[in-house]
Amino acid sequence: MNFSGYDTTGFFDELIAGNGRPHPAARPLVQDIERLPPGELQLRQQAAERALIQAGITFNVYNDNQGVEKTLPFDLIPRIIGGAEWARIDRGLVQRITALNLFINDLYHDQKIVKDGVVPREIIASSKGFRRECLGWKPPRGIWCHITGTDLVRHRDGQLYVLEDNLRCPSGVSYVLENRSLMKKLFPEVFSAARVRPVSQYPHKLRDLLEYLAPDSVTAPRVVLLTPGMYNSAYFEHSFLAQQMGIELVEGGDLVVHDGYVWMRTTQGFERVDVIYRRIDDDFLDPETFRPDSLLGVPGLMKVYQAGNVALANAPGTGVADDKVVYAYVPRIIKYYLGEEALIPNVPTYLCSEEKDLAYVLDHLPELVVKAANESGGYGMLVGPHATAAALAEFREKIRAQPRNYIAQPTLSLSRVPTICGDLLEGRHVDLRPYILYGKDVFVLPGGLTRVALRRGSLVVNSSQGGGSKDTWVLARGNTPVDEEAEALTTSGSAPREEGSSC
Amino acid sequence: MLSRVADSTCWMGRYVERAENVARFVDVNLNLMLDSPSGLEQQWQPLIQTTGDDESFARRYGAATRENVIHFLTFDPENPNSILSCLRSARENARSIREIISSEMWEQINRFYLMVREAAANPPRDQGEHGFYTAVKEASHLFEGLAEATLMRNEAWHFLRLGRMLERADKTSRILDVKYFILLRSVADVGTPFDDIQWAAVLRSASAFEMYRKRHGRLSPEGVVQFLLLDPEFPRAIRFCLNSARDSLHAISATPLDSFKHPPERLLGQLCSDLAYASVKEIVQHGLHEYLDDLQTRMNRVSQGVFDTFFARRMPESGKKSTLHRHGQ
Numbered sequence: 046m047n048f049s050g051y052d053t054t055g056f057f058d059e060l061i062a063g064n065g066r067p068h069p070a071a072r073p074l075v076q077d078i079e080r081l082p083p084g085e086l087q088l089r090q091q092a093a094e095r096a097l098i099q100a101g102i103t104f105n106v107y108n109d110n111q112g113v114e115k116t117l118p119f120d121l122i123p124r125i126i127g128g129a130e131w132a133r134i135d136r137g138l139v140q141r142i143t144a145l146n147l148f149i150n151d152l153y154h155d156q157k158i159v160k161d162g163v164v165p166r167e168i169i170a171s172s173k174g175f176r177r178e179c180l181g182w183k184p185p186r187g188i189w190c191h192i193t194g195t196d197l198v199r200h201r202d203g204q205l206y207v208l209e210d211n212l213r214c215p216s217g218v219s220y221v222l223e224n225r226s227l228m229k230k231l232f233p234e235v236f237s238a239a240r241v242r243p244v245s246q247y248p249h250k251l252r253d254l255l256e257y258l259a260p261d262s263v264t265a266p267r268v269v270l271l272t273p274g275m276y277n278s279a280y281f282e283h284s285f286l287a288q289q290m291g292i293e294l295v296e297g298g299d300l301v302v303h304d305g306y307v308w309m310r311t312t313q314g315f316e317r318v319d320v321i322y323r324r325i326d327d328d329f330l331d332p333e334t335f336r337p338d339s340l341l342g343v344p345g346l347m348k349v350y351q352a353g354n355v356a357l358a359n360a361p362g363t364g365v366a367d368d369k370v371v372y373a374y375v376p377r378i379i380k381y382y383l384g385e386e387a388l389i390p391n392v393p394t395y396l397c398s399e400e401k402d403l404a405y406v407l408d409h410l411p412e413l414v415v416k417a418a419n420e421s422g423g424y425g426m427l428v429g430p431h432a433t434a435a436a437l438a439e440f441r442e443k444i445r446a447q448p449r450n451y452i453a454q455p456t457l458s459l460s461r462v463p464t465i466c467g468d469l470l471e472g473r474h475v476d477l478r479p480y481i482l483y484g485k486d487v488f489v490l491p492g493g494l495t496r497v498a499l500r501r502g503s504l505v506v507n508s509s510q511g512g513g514s515k516d517t518w519v520l521a522r523g524n525t526p527v528d529e530e531a532e533a534l535t536t537s538g539s540a541p542r543e544e545g546s547s548c
Numbered sequence: 549m550l551s552r553v554a555d556s557t558c559w560m561g562r563y564v565e566r567a568e569n570v571a572r573f574v575d576v577n578l579n580l581m582l583d584s585p586s587g588l589e590q591q592w593q594p595l596i597q598t599t600g601d602d603e604s605f606a607r608r609y610g611a612a613t614r615e616n617v618i619h620f621l622t623f624d625p626e627n628p629n630s631i632l633s634c635l636r637s638a639r640e641n642a643r644s645i646r647e648i649i650s651s652e653m654w655e656q657i658n659r660f661y662l663m664v665r666e667a668a669a670n671p672p673r674d675q676g677e678h679g680f681y682t683a684v685k686e687a688s689h690l691f692e693g694l695a696e697a698t699l700m701r702n703e704a705w706h707f708l709r710l711g712r713m714l715e716r717a718d719k720t721s722r723i724l725d726v727k728y729f730i731l732l733r734s735v736a737d738v739g740t741p742f743d744d745i746q747w748a749a750v751l752r753s754a755s756a757f758e759m760y761r762k763r764h765g766r767l768s769p770e771g772v773v774q775f776l777l778l779d780p781e782f783p784r785a786i787r788f789c790l791n792s793a794r795d796s797l798h799a800i801s802a803t804p805l806d807s808f809k810h811p812p813e814r815l816l817g818q819l820c821s822d823l824a825y826a827s828v829k830e831i832v833q834h835g836l837h838e839y840l841d842d843l844q845t846r847m848n849r850v851s852q853g854v855f856d857t858f859f860a861r862r863m864p865e866s867g868k869k870s871t872l873h874r875h876g877q
Binding site: 098099100101274275280284285287288293294295296298299301303304308309310311312313315 | 549550551552553554640643644646647648651654655658659662703707800801858859861862863864
């Protein structure tokens with residue numbers, strides 16, 4: 046297979062520059078692929094798919110008569126990020142999560158940012174993720190959001206933007222680790238040449254972080270991962286992380302609150318739990334504090350948490366900063382707390398709650414992407430250029446009825462990565478979710494989940510809608526003699542063309 | 549370890565063992581049919597009795613034929629004890645404790661399940677049948693071997709062995725019960741070559757034929773009962789299985805073998821003692837069937853006791869601090 050007929054017209058391609066030559070960081074990989082005998086790449090692709098099925102690396106899909114378990118399609122061609130560019134991403138993400146943690150803490154205490162008029166009070170008050178129960182709480186070590194998976198996208202101009210901050214229970218990191226271990230088996234020769242930075246330290250870092258949160262009186266903390274159970278779509282990840290960290294994977298029914306502590310039911314009686322990495326939403330954590338009908342959580346858990354006898358990661362209440370309207374304020378939030386400009390910009394965002402923006406959105410609906418403020422996973426979303434007249438009309442009504450609940454953004458032209466499509470390599474749109482751990486210090490995993498829209502022209506990378514994933518290679522710095530960044534950026538502006546479905 | 553996890557571990561072991569035993573029964577019967585003199589009825593009904601599902605079978609299938617018995621025992625998704633159903637349950641249990649078992653064990657049980665599911669979609673025929681049942685047995689052995697080679701000898705391993713050994717003891721007792729009853733029914737056959745073939749088949753379905761020869765030499769009904777019921781060294785003999793289960797139970801609660809801490813330890817300890825001092829002559833005189841019936845009831849009580857002691861959900865009792873402790877203390 047070779048890249049000779051590969052078309053990059055109209056989009057930024059992560060591997061191949063506008064002149065048809067690979068970006069410097071991608072050169073060894075491209076050469077290696079082109080050297081493979083005919084059919085070899087497809088054989089390795091099939092081997093990868095078989096390996097995923099045999100290892101049972103699956104997620105659960107509901108309402109699907111094919112059965113409840115599916116593998117996340119995996120494409121062999123990795124996305125590659127040069128060392129210098131990654132250093133900038135790393136700094137930008139550290140800056141953002143630092144500011145967001147200060148912001149959340151402020152909201153639940155003095156609300157200075159509101160009093161200073163930087164973020165309107167009604168935006169906070171009307172956010173579904175704002176938990177009045179959390180007012181005045183002091184989470185262990187003063188950290189609210191410990192684990193973050195920020196979604197980044199690259200536009201045609203070569204610029205990376207933050208698309209979403211996932212501050213509640215971001216998932217997908219298990220695929221980062223599993224994809225890497227597959228790639229090492231299938232392309233060992235390229236790895237040694239390319240100097241790819243490892244990702245396998247993630248579980249250690251996560252465990253260190255979780256232990257750091259334990260109450261001071263505890264010397265050897267008992268850490269558990271709380272899952273909704275094996276029918277949850279992310280169950281594989283929950284069990285994988287628990288296994289890799291060597292901690293117990295528990296369900297709500299395994300835990301019980303007694304005498305001011307959380308205990309787990311074991312064969313030898315009850316054992317105390319000090320730190321809970323919870324992978325269930327705030328709403329379901331504790332039926333005594335949040336949703337009373339929740340069967341997944343642990344009655345009384347929040348009281349133990351408030352008393353400082355158990356730590357939760359992430360802390361309840363972080364969802365307020367995950368609100369898509371609040372998102373629009375993040376550059377101002379960074380400026381307010383850190384006095385700095387945002388290193389990674391936001392996608393320009395129109396707030397339907399503001400009159401001028403609302404008028405613009407209603408006039409330009411067919412060009413815009415509209416998102417509901419409190420949804421995630423691609424729900425409650427309108428992609429203007431792809432929408433039917435009926436869908437546009439429906440959203441117009443919804444926006445008019447509840448302007449606070451909607452934001453709109455220009456349709457970005459997501460960058461692409463070569464992807465194996467039958468016997469050809471074709472460009473497919475991708476996004477990137479790096480993972481950030483906030484503990485004693487802030488750690489950004491050098492890599493991330495590259496999700497890819499496998500259908501031609503599609504911009505939807507969600508696994509429920511034809512999305513797959515790729516390995517993400519972050520290279521060690523000083524890897525190539527050429528200044529990789531400079532070349533990558535100068536070749537990115539190749540005659541943009543409004544072709545296909547741009548987003 | 550978590551009660552829920554211990555429960556799943558125990559059942560995972562049971563289901564894999566159950567699948568293996570069903571494969572043994574079917575395979576040996578297939579082989580036996582090849583040795584049957586023409587004109588004799590094919591013996592498929594006893595197989596259903598061996599797994600204890602005769603009622604559900606009769607209701608859904610009527611008369612036992614080669615085809616419907618094989619389907620019922622192997623691929624019928626509605627029979628909870630078919631090989632396919634056992635593997636599905638074993639894998640579901642394994643999936644819920646994936647972080648407890650080794651990756652090697654998980655991948656093996658996953659491959660095992662996929663292999664059986666694939667066979668269910670394209671059922672093997674003729675010479676393929678034997679190959680399939682052999683593959684099931686081997687997959688189970690591989691799983692057991694991986695558990696031996698990759699798990700720490702911690703609670704998980706002991707609960708796994710407990711489940712496996714209780715299941716194996718149960719299946720060996722059933723095969724002995726059913727076959728003994730049938731074999732001794734036609735007294736005229738005793739001592740004929742046909743009888744030897746049947747007795748050899750009983751032993752083969754427990755992979756016991758060669759080991760029996762080493763231990764007892766000549767085939768005799770009492771020798772077979774002695775070997776499958778009371779042998780302390782043959783790994784599929786009931787006594788061996790129950791001794792292993794007892795060892796694991798005591799390891800879990802750290803109780804010396806000559807005492808007990810909870811009801812299942814007491815019940816199982818008594819059972820093991822009885823087997824240690826039993827005489828095969830007396831057992832046969834008083835009726836093997838009655839003896840095995842009682843044995844199965846007692847083994848069921850052990851299983852129920854294990855559930856009540858380790859898996860059942862309880863609430864902590866205030867003031868009873870001994871049940872609440874920090875780990876490592």
